[in-house]
Amino acid sequence: xxxxxxxxxxxxxxxxxxxxxxxxxxxxxxxxxxxxxxxxxxxxxxxxxxxxxxxxxxxxxxxxxxxxxxxxxxxxxxxxxxxxxxxxxxxxxxxxxxxxxxxxxxxxxxxxxxxxxxxxxxxxxxxxxxxxxxxxxxxxxxxxxxxxxxxxxxxxxxxxxxxxxxxxxxxxxxxxxxxxxxxxxxxxxxxxxxxxxxxxxxxxxxxxxxxxxxxxxxxxxxxxxxxxxxxxxxxxxxxxxxxxxxxxxxxxxxxxxxxxxxxxxxxxxxxxxxxxxxxxxxxxxxxxxxxxxxxxxxxxxxxxxxxxxxxxxxxxxxxxxxxxxxxxxxxxxxxxxxxxxxxxxxxxxxxxxxxxxxxxxxxxxxxxxxxxxxxxxxxxxxxxxxxxxxxxxxxxxxxxxxxxxxxxxxxxxxxxxxxxxxxxxxxxxxxxxxxxxxxxxxxxxxxxxxxxxxxxxxxxxxxxxxxxxxxxxxxxxxxxxxxxxxxxxxxxxxxxxxxxxxxxxxxxxxxxxxxxxxxxxxxxxxxxxxxxxxxxxxxxxxxxxxxxxxxxxxxxxxxxxxxxxxxxxxxxxxxxxxxxxxxxxxxxxxxxxxxxxxxxxxxxxxxxxxxxxxxxxxxxxxxxxxxxxxxxxxxxxxxxxxxxxxxxxxxxxxxxxxxxxxxxxxxxxxxxxxxxxxxxxxxxxxxxxxxxxxxxxxxxxxxxxxxxxxxxxxxxxxxxxxxxxxxxxxxxxxxxxxxxxxxxxxxxxxxxxxxxxxxxx
Amino acid sequence: xxxxxxxxxxxxxxxxxxxxxxxxxxxxxxxxxxxxxxxxxxxxxxxxxxxxxxxxxxxxxxxxxxxxxxxxxxxxxxxxxxxxxxxxxxxxxxxxxxxxxxxxxxxxxxxxxxxxxxxxxxxxxxxxxxxxxxxxxxxxxxxxxxxxxxxxxxxxxxxxxxxx
Numbered sequence: 001x002x003x004x005x006x007x008x009x010x011x012x013x014x015x016x017x018x019x020x021x022x023x024x025x026x027x028x029x030x031x032x033x034x035x036x037x038x039x040x041x042x043x044x045x046x047x048x049x050x051x052x053x054x055x056x057x058x059x060x061x062x063x064x065x066x067x068x069x070x071x072x073x074x075x076x077x078x079x080x081x082x083x084x085x086x087x088x089x090x091x092x093x094x095x096x097x098x099x100x101x102x103x104x105x106x107x108x109x110x111x112x113x114x115x116x117x118x119x120x121x122x123x124x125x126x127x128x129x130x131x132x133x134x135x136x137x138x139x140x141x142x143x144x145x146x147x148x149x150x151x152x153x154x155x156x157x158x159x160x161x162x163x164x165x166x167x168x169x170x171x172x173x174x175x176x177x178x179x180x181x182x183x184x185x186x187x188x189x190x191x192x193x194x195x196x197x198x199x200x201x202x203x204x205x206x207x208x209x210x211x212x213x214x215x216x217x218x219x220x221x222x223x224x225x226x227x228x229x230x231x232x233x234x235x236x237x238x239x240x241x242x243x244x245x246x247x248x249x250x251x252x253x254x255x256x257x258x259x260x261x262x263x264x265x266x267x268x269x270x271x272x273x274x275x276x277x278x279x280x281x282x283x284x285x286x287x288x289x290x291x292x293x294x295x296x297x298x299x300x301x302x303x304x305x306x307x308x309x310x311x312x313x314x315x316x317x318x319x320x321x322x323x324x325x326x327x328x329x330x331x332x333x334x335x336x337x338x339x340x341x342x343x344x345x346x347x348x349x350x351x352x353x354x355x356x357x358x359x360x361x362x363x364x365x366x367x368x369x370x371x372x373x374x375x376x377x378x379x380x381x382x383x384x385x386x387x388x389x390x391x392x393x394x395x396x397x398x399x400x401x402x403x404x405x406x407x408x409x410x411x412x413x414x415x416x417x418x419x420x421x422x423x424x425x426x427x428x429x430x431x432x433x434x435x436x437x438x439x440x441x442x443x444x445x446x447x448x449x450x451x452x453x454x455x456x457x458x459x460x461x462x463x464x465x466x467x468x469x470x471x472x473x474x475x476x477x478x479x480x481x482x483x484x485x486x487x488x489x490x491x492x493x494x495x496x497x498x499x500x501x502x503x504x505x506x507x508x509x510x511x512x513x514x515x516x517x518x519x520x521x522x523x524x525x526x527x528x529x530x531x532x533x534x535x536x537x538x539x540x541x542x543x544x545x546x547x548x549x550x551x552x553x554x555x556x557x558x559x560x561x562x563x564x565x566x567x568x569x570x571x572x573x574x575x576x577x578x579x580x581x582x583x584x585x586x587x588x589x590x591x592x593x594x595x596x597x598x599x600x601x602x603x604x605x606x607x608x609x610x611x612x613x614x615x616x617x618x619x620x621x622x623x624x625x626x627x628x629x630x631x632x633x634x635x636x637x638x639x640x641x642x643x644x645x646x647x648x649x650x651x652x653x654x655x656x657x658x659x660x661x662x663x664x665x666x667x668x669x670x671x672x673x674x675x676x677x678x679x680x681x682x683x684x685x686x687x688x689x690x691x692x693x694x695x696x697x698x699x700x701x702x703x704x705x706x707x708x709x710x711x712x713x714x715x716x717x718x719x720x721x722x723x724x725x726x727x728x729x730x731x732x733x734x735x736x737x738x739x740x741x742x743x744x745x746x747x748x749x750x751x752x753x754x755x756x757x758x759x760x761x
Numbered sequence: 762x763x764x765x766x767x768x769x770x771x772x773x774x775x776x777x778x779x780x781x782x783x784x785x786x787x788x789x790x791x792x793x794x795x796x797x798x799x800x801x802x803x804x805x806x807x808x809x810x811x812x813x814x815x816x817x818x819x820x821x822x823x824x825x826x827x828x829x830x831x832x833x834x835x836x837x838x839x840x841x842x843x844x845x846x847x848x849x850x851x852x853x854x855x856x857x858x859x860x861x862x863x864x865x866x867x868x869x870x871x872x873x874x875x876x877x878x879x880x881x882x883x884x885x886x887x888x889x890x891x892x893x894x895x896x897x898x899x900x901x902x903x904x905x906x907x908x909x910x911x912x913x914x915x916x917x918x919x920x921x922x923x924x925x
Contacts, residue, residue: 014860018860194898242862244800245861276804479860655904656904662901686805694905700901
C-alpha cells in the first residue's frame with residue numbers, strides 16, 4: 001500500500017518543545033500552597049516492625065501530616081497491574097502501600113510526611129521512631145525454595161509461580177544427539193536508570209476529585225489509587241506527563257498512592273520527587289535469572305533437543321513476576337525448530353529489591369542463554385555462527401514450542417544473514433595484546449500483551465470546521481514517538497498536514513483510555529485504534545463528498561486537504577467544504593474507536609500450550625569486539641542490527657529504538673551490575689552503577705526489513721522491547737571468538753574476562 | 762542562614778539575586794528563577810542533565826554553589842537560540858531524531874554548543890569524548906553524535922550560520 005506520511009522519518013512534534021527545554025516534566029510543575037512529601041524507608045531488608053512512633057515528627061513546625069499503614073484505608077490490595085480483566089490469583093500480586101508488621105526489602109516505604117518544605121519533611125523523617133527486630137531473611141532464590149527457608153511474605157511458600165513447556169521426549173532425544181552442550185548462565189539485577197527520577201504533584205480539585213499529575217507508563221493506576229482510598233474510580237484522575245524515560249521502571253505504581261493519600265488528608269497540593277538514590281531503592285529491577293541449559297544436536301548441526309531450567313529472583317513482592325516468567329518460558333527455546341523441548345521455570349520471593357518489568361520483559365534473559373548455547377554448538381561442530389542458525393531457525397509455517405502458530409512473518413533467516421554479512425571482511429588484530437572477535441545472535445519477542453489479558457485501546461479523532469484535526473488518546477509518551485505515530489497515521493488517512501493535527505494525551509478523565517505504554521503495545525494497539533477511528537471519519541466524509549461531487553465512492557481520494565476524483569483529479573472539494581456540509585447536515589464529525597487484541601483464555605495448567613501472544617518480532621545483532629588481553633577490557637568496535645519491523649511508520653524513530661535498545665544491552669553485557677549483598681544495595685548511585693556513555697559505544701548500524709506482515713497498522717510490528725534482544729549474547733559470543741573464553745554470567749567486566757583468560761591458561 | 766547578594770548574567774540578562782551560601786546553582790535556577798529546562802538527574806555530577814554554560818564552559822549546576830558564580834555569565838537551555846527561533850544545533854537535534862524522552866536534551870545541546878565553539882570541526886571520536894559526562898538512556902547516542910557532526914559541517918560550510 002502506497003503511503004505519503006506513514007513511512008517518513010519526520011521529526012516528532014514533541015521534539016521541538018523538548019529541544020527548547022520547555023516541556024513541563026512531572027517535577028517541573030508546582031501549585032500555590034503546595035506541600036512537599038518525603039518517604040521513610042526501611043533500614044533493613046528483613047525485619048519485624050515492633051512499633052512506629054510519629055509523635056515527635058508531627059510536632060515539628062511546618063509538618064502537616066505523618067501517615068503510616070494504619071492511616072491507609074485499604075493498605076493491601078490484590079493488584080491488577082493496569083489491566084481491567086479478571087485473570088485470577090495466579091497472575092495477580094499483593095500491592096501493599098506502606099509496610100505493616102514486617103519489612104521485606106531495604107527501602108520499603110514505611111511512613112509518609114507532608115511539610116511546608118522539602119527540608120522540613122526530611123527533618124521530620126529523622127524524628128519518626130521505628131523499632132525493628134531484625135529477621136534472618138533469604139537472599140538467594142534457590143535457598144528460598146528449600147522447605148525450611150525463611151518466609152518472605154505471608155504465604156507458606158516463597159514460590160511465586162512456575163511454568164512448563166513439554167514438547168516431545170527430551171530424554172530419548174538426547175541419547176540420539178551427537179553433541180550436547182551444558183552450561184549454567186546467570187544474569188544480574190538491572191536498573192532502568194531513566195534520567196528522570198519518579199515525581200508527581202497531587203491535589204483535590206474543586207469537585208473533590210483527587211488529581212495526580214505524574215510521570216508514568218500506566219495512567220490506569222488511577223483505579224488502584226481509588227481502591228486504596230476506598231472511593232469510586234471516577235473520583236481519581238491521573239494526568240500523565242511527558243515521561244523522561246521509563247523502560248518498564250515506571251510501569252508499576254510509584255508515587256501515585258503516596259501523593260493521593262497526602263493530598264486527601266491535608267486537602268492541599270503535594271509534590272513528591274525522588275532523589276536518584278531513592279529511585280534506585282524504590283522501583284523494580286530486571287529479574288536476575290539462573291538458567292541451566294542443555295542443548296543437543298546431530299553432527300551436521302541439526303538441533304534435536306533442548307532442556308532448560310530457569311529460576312528467577314522475584315525479590316520481595318510479586319509485582320509482574322508471573323508475567324515476566326511466562327514470557328521467559330515461551331521464549332526459552334528461542335526462534336528455533338527443536339523437536340524435543342522441556343522447559344521448567346520458577347519465580348521465587350527473596351528479601352532482595354523487587355523485580356518486575358524491564359524493557360525485554362523475560363525474553364532477554366533466556367536470549368543470552370540460548371544464543372550462547374548455539375555459539376558453543378557451532379564451535380564444537382566447526383560451523384560458522386550464521387550456518388548453525390540458518391540450519392535451525394524458525395521459518396514461515398513453523399510453530400512455537402507451545403504449539404501455537406506464528407502468523408505474519410518469521411524472518412529469522414533474513415535478519416541473521418543481513419546483520420552478519422554487513423560486518424564485511426575480517427580485519428587483522430590491531431595490536432599485540434588486542435584481539436578482535438565477532439559474534440552473532442538472533443532473538444524473538446512478542447509485541448502486545450499476553451492475549452489472556454484481553455487488551456483493548458481507544459482513540460478519538462475529531463474534525464474542526466476549518467479542516468484542522470483534534471485527537472485524544474490516553475497514550476503515555478515515553479519519548480519513543482508514541483504520540484507522533486498516531487498523528488502520522490491520522491495525517492495519512494485524512495490527507496491533512498501534520499501541523500494541522502493536535503493530539504491531547506494521557507489523562508484518565510479526558511482522553512479515551514489507550515492502555516499502558518508497556519509490552520511494546522502502543523503502536524500495535526493504539527495505532528490500530530487510531531486507524532479505525534480515522535477510517536470511520538473518512539467514510540462519512542467520502543459519503544458526503546460522493547454526493548457533493550456526484551462521484552462513485554471508490555473514485556475518491558484524500559490529498560492535501562482536498563477530496564478529489566481519482567478519474568478526474570481537477571474535480572475536487574476542499575476538505576473544509578465537505579466538513580462544513582457534514583456539520584450543516586448534522587453528521588458526526590468525530591469518532592472514538594476501540595481496537596481489541598485477539599483474546600484467549602487464562603492458562604489453567606502450569607504446562608503452557610497454545611497461543612499466549614498475538615505476534616512476534618524477530619531481529620539479529622552482529623558485533624565486532626576488541627578484547628585487551630592484558631586487562632580483560634572489552635570494547636564493542638562495531639555493531640550491526642537487522643530487525644523485521646513489518647512497516648516502519650517513522651523510520652527515524654524506529655532506528656532510535658534499535659540504537660537505544662542496543663546500547664542498553666551493551667550496558668547489560670559489559671558494565672551494568674546492580675549489586676545486592678544480603679539484601680543491601682552496593683550500587684547507590686550512578687557513580688557505582690555504570691551506564692554506557694557516548695565514549696563506550698559504537699555507532700549502531702541499523703538495517704530495517706519491512707515484511708509488511710505485522711498485525712499493527714499498515715503491517716507494522718512492535719520494536720521497543722525486542723530491540724534489547726541479541727546484543728548481549730552477540731557481544732559474549734564475540735569475546736569467545738576473540739580470546740577463547742566463554743563468559744556465562746553478565747556483565748562481562750574486565751576483571752571477569754581477565755580471570756577467565758588466566759584460569760584457562 | 763544569611764543570604765548574600767550576587768550579580769549574574771543569566772541568558773544575557775543581568776540578575777541580582779540573594780542566595781544562601783549553601784544554595785546550589787541548580788536549585789537557584791529551578792526554584793528561584795523558574796528556569797526548569799535545567800534538570801535534576803542525580804545530584805552528584807554523574808549524569809549531566811543539569812549541564813549549563815558558565816562563561817561558555819560546560820559545568821554541572823548540581824555541583825556548583827550559587828555564590829561562586831558572582832559576576833559570571835550563565836547560559837541555560839532557555840538562553841539557546843531566542844524565544845521564537847531555534848538555534849541551528851537544536852534544529853539539527855530535532856531533524857536527526859536526537860531527542861527521545863528529552864530529559865538529557867538540554868544538557869546535551871549545551872555541551873554540543875560548547876564543543877563546537879572550542880572545536881568547530883570535531884571528529885566522531887572527539888564528539889563522543891566531549892559528551893562522555895552526559896548520560897542518555899534512550900538514543901544510544903548515535904543520533905546525538907550525528908546531529909552535532911552535521912551541524913559542525915554546515916557551520917564550516919557556511920560561516921554565516923555561526924550561532925550568536
